[in-house]
Amino acid sequence: MRTLRHAAAIAWKDLRSELRTKESLNSSLSFSIVVLLLLAMAFDTGSEIVTDYGGGILWLAFAFSSTLIVNRSFAREMPNDCIDVLVASPASGASLFLGKAVAAFALQSGIQLICLPIFGVFYNVTWWRNPWQLFGVLLLGGWAMACIGTVFSALTVNLRLRELMLPMLMYPMLVPALLASMTLTNYLLMPGAMPPDFAQWLRLLIGFDIIFTTLALALVETILVR
Amino acid sequence: MRSKIVLALGLVGVPLLLRNLYVILFNLPDEMEQGPVYRIFYYHLPAFFAATLCYTTAMVCSILYLVKKSARYDAIAMACTEVGLAFAAVNLITGMFWGRISWGIWWAWDPRLTWALICWLVYFGYLMLRKAIDDPTERAKNAGVLSIFAYVSVAITWKAIEWWRTQHPGPVLSIRTGEQRIDPAMEQMLYVNTLALATLAAIFVITRLRQEEVQREIDALRRYAHAL
Numbered sequence: 001m002r003t004l005r006h007a008a009a010i011a012w013k014d015l016r017s018e019l020r021t022k023e024s025l026n027s028s029l030s031f032s033i034v035v036l037l038l039l040a041m042a043f044d045t046g047s048e049i050v051t052d053y054g055g056g057i058l059w060l061a062f063a064f065s066s067t068l069i070v071n072r073s074f075a076r077e078m079p080n081d082c083i084d085v086l087v088a089s090p091a092s093g094a095s096l097f098l099g100k101a102v103a104a105f106a107l108q109s110g111i112q113l114i115c116l117p118i119f120g121v122f123y124n125v126t127w128w129r130n131p132w133q134l135f136g137v138l139l140l141g142g143w144a145m146a147c148i149g150t151v152f153s154a155l156t157v158n159l160r161l162r163e164l165m166l167p168m169l170m171y172p173m174l175v176p177a178l179l180a181s182m183t184l185t186n187y188l189l190m191p192g193a194m195p196p197d198f199a200q201w202l203r204l205l206i207g208f209d210i211i212f213t214t215l216a217l218a219l220v221e222t223i224l225v226r
Numbered sequence: 227m228r229s230k231i232v233l234a235l236g237l238v239g240v241p242l243l244l245r246n247l248y249v250i251l252f253n254l255p256d257e258m259e260q261g262p263v264y265r266i267f268y269y270h271l272p273a274f275f276a277a278t279l280c281y282t283t284a285m286v287c288s289i290l291y292l293v294k295k296s297a298r299y300d301a302i303a304m305a306c307t308e309v310g311l312a313f314a315a316v317n318l319i320t321g322m323f324w325g326r327i328s329w330g331i332w333w334a335w336d337p338r339l340t341w342a343l344i345c346w347l348v349y350f351g352y353l354m355l356r357k358a359i360d361d362p363t364e365r366a367k368n369a370g371v372l373s374i375f376a377y378v379s380v381a382i383t384w385k386a387i388e389w390w391r392t393q394h395p396g397p398v399l400s401i402r403t404g405e406q407r408i409d410p411a412m413e414q415m416l417y418v419n420t421l422a423l424a425t426l427a428a429i430f431v432i433t434r435l436r437q438e439e440v441q442r443e444i445d446a447l448r449r450y451a452h453a454l
Contacts, residue, residue, distance in 0.1 A: 172347040
C-alpha cells in the first residue's frame with residue numbers, strides 16, 4: 001500500500017511537471033503525426049488492403065514517439081542531482097519505477113488517443129469496428145512500451161550516448177510486444193470474424209507485460225542504487 | 227592450470243570436430259527429401275545449442291555478480307555473451323544458406339527466424355551498453371541487469387519452434403518431441419557435434435576470459451599510475 005502511495009506521488013509529480021513544461025509531450029505528439037504522414041506517402045492509402053498493415057503503421061508511430069517520452073523519465077531528474085534525492089528518499093526503487101512508468105504510460109495513452117482518429121483520416125481506416133478490444137490492445141501494448149522504456153531509461157540515464165543507446169536497447173527487446181500489438185490491431189481493423197490465432201497473440205502480449213513488469217520491479221532497485 | 231584446461235579441451239574438441247566432419251561428409255547418407263544440403267543442419271542446430279549454453283551461463287553469472295559483487299562473474303558473463311553471439315551468428319548464417327537452397331530465398335520473416343535475429347540484436351545491444359559505460363562497477367551492474375532481461379528473448383526463441391507452426395521445420399530431436407522423427411544415426415551425430423561445438427565454445431570463453439582479466443589488470447595499473 002505504501003509502495004502504491006509513493007508510486008502515485010511520483011507519477012503525479014512527473015505528470016504535473018510534464019503538463020507544465022510540455023517538453024516531451026509536444027515533441028512526441030508532433031513526431032508521431034509526422035511518422036504517420038511520412039508512412040502515408042510510402043503506402044497506397046486508397047487501397048482496401050491498408051487494414052492489413054494499418055496496425056504496423058500505427059504501432060511504429062507509437063513506438064517512435066514513446067522513446068521521446070521515456071527518454072525524459074529519468075533524464076529530467078539529472079539536473080541538480082534530483083535522482084540522488086529520489087533514491088535517498090523513503091520511496092523504494094519499485095515505487096519509483098512504478099510511478100515513472102505510470103506517468104509515461106498516461107502520456108503515451110494521451111498521444112495514442114489523439115493519433116488514432118488522425119490515423120483513421122490519413123489512411124481511410126474504420127478503426128472503431130471493435131473499439132473496446134482495440135483500447136484493450138492499446139493499453140497492453142502501451143504498458144509494454146512504458147515498462148521496458150522506463151527500465152532502460154534508468155539503465156542508460158548516465159550514458160554519454162543516451163539518446164542513441166535507449167532506442168537501440170529498447171526496440172529489439174520490445175519486438176515481441178510490438179509484433180503482438182501490430183497483429184492484434186490488424187485483426188481488429190479488419191471486417192469479419194477474428195482469426196483463430198487472435199488468442200495466441202493476446203496471450204503473448206499479456207505474458208510479455210507480466211514477465212517484464214515483474215523483472216523490472218525486482219531489478220530496478222539494483223539499477224538505481226549507485 | 228587454465229592453459230592446461232584449454233589444452234585438454236583442445237585435444238578432445240579439435241579431433242572430435244575433424245572426425246565429425248569426416249562422418250558427416252562421407253559416412254552419413256543423404257536425407258530422403260532434402261538431399262545432401264541437410265548436412266548444414268549438423269552445424270546449424272549445434273551452433274544454436276552452443277549459443278544457448280553461453281547465454282544461459284552469462285545469465286547465471288550476471289545473477290551471481292548482482293548477488294556477490296565479484297568482478298570475476300561479470301567477466302565470465304561478458305566472455306560467454308561474446309562467444310554466444312558468435313555461435314548465434316553461425317546459426318543464423320548456416321540457416322540462411324540452407325534457406326537459399328531449400329526455399330529459394332535467403333531470409334523469410336518467419337517467427338522462428340525473426341526471434342533468433344531479435345535475440346542476436348538484444349545481445350549485441352548488451353555489448354554496446356558495456357562499451358558505453360566507463361566506470362567498471364556501473365558497467366558490470368547495468369550489464370548484469372540487461373543480461374537477465376535479454377534471457378527472456380532466448381526463452382522465446384527456444385519455444386518459438388513449438389508456438390508457431392510456419393515455414394521453419396519443427397522440433398525433430400527425440401528428447402524434445404518424445405518420438406523418433408529422424409534416423410537415430412543422424413540424431414546421434416547431432417549430439418556428438420553439439421558436444422564438439424560446446425567444447426570449442428568453452429575454449430573460446432576461457433581464452434576471452436583471460437584477455438578480459440589482463441585488460442582489467444592493465445586498466446587498474448593505468449588508474450594507479452594516473453593517481454600517482
